[in-house]
Amino acid sequence: MNIERRDFLSTLTLASAATLFSGNPLLASISPKKDKLGIALVGLGYYSTDLLAPALQLTEKCYLAGIVTGTPSKAENWKTKYNIPDKNIYNYQNFDQIANNPDIDIVYVVLPPSMHREFVVRAAKAGKHVFCEKPMAPSVADCEAMISACKSNKVKLAIGYRCQHDPNIQAYMQVAKDQKFGKVKMVTSAAGYVDNRTTHWKQNKKLGGGAMGDMGVYALQGARLATGEEPISVIAQASTTRPEIYKEVEETMMFMLEFPSGARASCQTSFGINMNYLQVNYEKGWLKMEPHSAYTGNKGSMSDGTIINVPLKSQQAKQMDEDCTAIMAGTDLIAPGEEGLRDIRVVEAIYKSVASGKSVKI
Amino acid sequence: MNIERRDFLSTLTLASAATLFSGNPLLASISPKKDKLGIALVGLGYYSTDLLAPALQLTEKCYLAGIVTGTPSKAENWKTKYNIPDKNIYNYQNFDQIANNPDIDIVYVVLPPSMHREFVVRAAKAGKHVFCEKPMAPSVADCEAMISACKSNKVKLAIGYRCQHDPNIQAYMQVAKDQKFGKVKMVTSAAGYVDNRTTHWKQNKKLGGGAMGDMGVYALQGARLATGEEPISVIAQASTTRPEIYKEVEETMMFMLEFPSGARASCQTSFGINMNYLQVNYEKGWLKMEPHSAYTGNKGSMSDGTIINVPLKSQQAKQMDEDCTAIMAGTDLIAPGEEGLRDIRVVEAIYKSVASGKSVKI
Numbered sequence: 048m049n050i051e052r053r054d055f056l057s058t059l060t061l062a063s064a065a066t067l068f069s070g071n072p073l074l075a076s077i078s079p080k081k082d083k084l085g086i087a088l089v090g091l092g093y094y095s096t097d098l099l100a101p102a103l104q105l106t107e108k109c110y111l112a113g114i115v116t117g118t119p120s121k122a123e124n125w126k127t128k129y130n131i132p133d134k135n136i137y138n139y140q141n142f143d144q145i146a147n148n149p150d151i152d153i154v155y156v157v158l159p160p161s162m163h164r165e166f167v168v169r170a171a172k173a174g175k176h177v178f179c180e181k182p183m184a185p186s187v188a189d190c191e192a193m194i195s196a197c198k199s200n201k202v203k204l205a206i207g208y209r210c211q212h213d214p215n216i217q218a219y220m221q222v223a224k225d226q227k228f229g230k231v232k233m234v235t236s237a238a239g240y241v242d243n244r245t246t247h248w249k250q251n252k253k254l255g256g257g258a259m260g261d262m263g264v265y266a267l268q269g270a271r272l273a274t275g276e277e278p279i280s281v282i283a284q285a286s287t288t289r290p291e292i293y294k295e296v297e298e299t300m301m302f303m304l305e306f307p308s309g310a311r312a313s314c315q316t317s318f319g320i321n322m323n324y325l326q327v328n329y330e331k332g333w334l335k336m337e338p339h340s341a342y343t344g345n346k347g348s349m350s351d352g353t354i355i356n357v358p359l360k361s362q363q364a365k366q367m368d369e370d371c372t373a374i375m376a377g378t379d380l381i382a383p384g385e386e387g388l389r390d391i392r393v394v395e396a397i398y399k400s401v402a403s404g405k406s407v408k409i
Numbered sequence: 410m411n412i413e414r415r416d417f418l419s420t421l422t423l424a425s426a427a428t429l430f431s432g433n434p435l436l437a438s439i440s441p442k443k444d445k446l447g448i449a450l451v452g453l454g455y456y457s458t459d460l461l462a463p464a465l466q467l468t469e470k471c472y473l474a475g476i477v478t479g480t481p482s483k484a485e486n487w488k489t490k491y492n493i494p495d496k497n498i499y500n501y502q503n504f505d506q507i508a509n510n511p512d513i514d515i516v517y518v519v520l521p522p523s524m525h526r527e528f529v530v531r532a533a534k535a536g537k538h539v540f541c542e543k544p545m546a547p548s549v550a551d552c553e554a555m556i557s558a559c560k561s562n563k564v565k566l567a568i569g570y571r572c573q574h575d576p577n578i579q580a581y582m583q584v585a586k587d588q589k590f591g592k593v594k595m596v597t598s599a600a601g602y603v604d605n606r607t608t609h610w611k612q613n614k615k616l617g618g619g620a621m622g623d624m625g626v627y628a629l630q631g632a633r634l635a636t637g638e639e640p641i642s643v644i645a646q647a648s649t650t651r652p653e654i655y656k657e658v659e660e661t662m663m664f665m666l667e668f669p670s671g672a673r674a675s676c677q678t679s680f681g682i683n684m685n686y687l688q689v690n691y692e693k694g695w696l697k698m699e700p701h702s703a704y705t706g707n708k709g710s711m712s713d714g715t716i717i718n719v720p721l722k723s724q725q726a727k728q729m730d731e732d733c734t735a736i737m738a739g740t741d742l743i744a745p746g747e748e749g750l751r752d753i754r755v756v757e758a759i760y761k762s763v764a765s766g767k768s769v770k771i
Binding site for chain 1: 595597599646665667677679681683
């Protein structure tokens with residue numbers, strides 16, 4: 048039965064849909080009308096533990112229904128802390144059985160980037176909608192495979208881009224859309240922090256590490272979202288000041304982007320520098336954000352005196368609620384897989400530029 | 410008679426020096442003790458007219474003593490406005506006779522960059538101290554010839570770098586010197602304005618135009634002065650959004666610098682973008698300036714709450730007074746020819762990088 052939720056719901060009453068789905072394991076992924084969708088977090092590292100799980104206590108359209116982890120002790124802790132039933136706890140081997148679990152509507156992949164493709168595809172095949180953390184994947188080919196798997200399994204794929212859901216980021220995106228100060232001329236965008244770990248996936252190439260994918264996508268998005276355009280060329284330089292730690296991946300990436308309108312951007316990211324700011328110079332004004340891609344407190348100002356400083360309880364809660372609303376309503380996601388792919392297309396070009404030492408067309 | 414002023418004054422009383430010089434045209438360039446040194450401006454364009462001449466009404470150590478211009482009507486206007494005696498008015502042909510004019514202690518070259526070398530060398534040969542506007546010259550070879558000519562003629566050469574005399578710029582230079590926030594990690598620096606002229610020397614390659622030399626040296630200095638280091642490599646991209654105007658020279662230049670300490674900088678300059686800011690991220694803090702290289706109002710703040718905002722009547726007056734004080738006292742200039750050369754060495758590497766599309770060692 049291959050009916051997309053959006054078509055399906057438009058042709059059936061909700062009551063009859065709920066009756067139809069009830070008890071049919073093949074249709075478990077297409078949730079009957081629920082007030083809240085059940086999310087299973089895959090990978091219980093820092094981001095799941097400190098950001099997503101707390102956010103899921105604030106969400107209105109979804110809740111923490113299950114977990115997928117390779118570490119039994121974590122499973123035990125989370126089970127107790129969040130009152131998760133045993134039947135909603137999976138490991139990486141039995142994960143595919145999630146297909147038969149009607150409690151789980153969405154699988155949220157929070158693993159190292161190199162594992163995103165495998166688990167997104169497995170979740171899609173299990174008939175579950177998928178949230179996938181950024182960076183979407185190490186390669187464009189991975190991203191395309193993930194998008195394709197979700198499409199053919201009729202499930203939605205949202206990237207965990209919390210920024211696009213933040214009204215402070217939306218405010219500066221709007222400036223570009225409205226051409227409030229005319230065309231964008233120059234963007235500088237920086238996102239970095241000091242990571243002193245040595246054996247995390249962020250320092251490991253095979254696992255998809257490197258400053259570019261982890262923090263660099265924020266610098267890149269600063270430029271993409273501030274211009275509302277996709278870059279057409281990039282020149283980049285990778286460097287490190289701590290070669291003993293950053294052996295396989297870059298500690299710092301600097302890159303310059305060219306956009307179709309003629310706008311230019313200069314972006315920096317690093318695991319060795321605390322920085323988070325965005326500056327946009329338009330034909331007739333400017334906009335500054337600092338921070339521009341933090342978990343909280345993104346704020347800024349514009350040359351006409353406009354202040355950007357919208358209070359926000361939890362980016363992640365808003366992100367998940369809005370993605371769930373879109374899934375329930377069958378409307379477009381704010382940051383679908385295609386948006387993740389746009390970034391990875393540039394990231395791939397950036398690594399090509401580093402390898403060649405020259406500008407690369409995108 | 411080859412005596413450097415600094416040695417000379419230290420071995421003679423001022424009274425005897427004044428007596429010795431008096432009436433000897435060969436020694437006219439080595440001024441007897443004066444309260445104020447006489448400056449002759451060479452080239453009476455916008456900068457001389459709107460900035461330097463007004464500043465010379467505020468200076469305490471120098472005054473507008475003469476002019477050198479190829480335009481008789483300008484000579485007439487200036488003569489009346491500033492009460493300049495006919496004997497202190499020169500054109501480009503009879504300029505060398507300035508050697509015999511004891512009123513003129515310093516020749517300030519305010520011509521298009523391509524003419525700097527010729528007039529600095531001629532001024533030096535005339536035995537006059539020289540101030541030379543930025544950019545010092547189109548090439549390293551020119552700069553070296555200018556420094557050499559001044560050295561062999563025992564005259565001082567100061568570059569018209571007003572910023573280094575601004576206490577607001579000195580404040581952030583001091584942060585690097587003191588390592589107040591530890592090592593510099595990342596600098597972003599931008600300096601540009603919208604120039605809508607079409608036939609000015611700034612749009613003319615032969616005359617030494619291009620955004621890089623004119624405004625780019627400020628972006629470059631932002632990085633050099635904020636790190637207190639000289640860059641060891643650069644990768645640059647030139648671009649234009651108005652090819653009909655910027656045919657011969659770049660409208661916009663973006664470049665990324667590497668410094669010996671591992672610090673990195675991302676710099677932008679343009680004749681098509683209003684922008685002027687500097688952001689420095691250190692190991693343990695940050696500093697922001699906006700503007701960072703304007704004629705007035707340079708100001709900023711630091712992560713520890715320090716505000717940089719020292720009132721300053723006239724950068725140019727302070728610059729000329731301090732340079733004259735150094736000349737009279739025989740002490741080091743704040744921005745001698747060697748400082749101008751440091752910038753042009755990078756500018757030359759930037760154009761090489763643009764030509765090759767690759768990183769260039771400096």
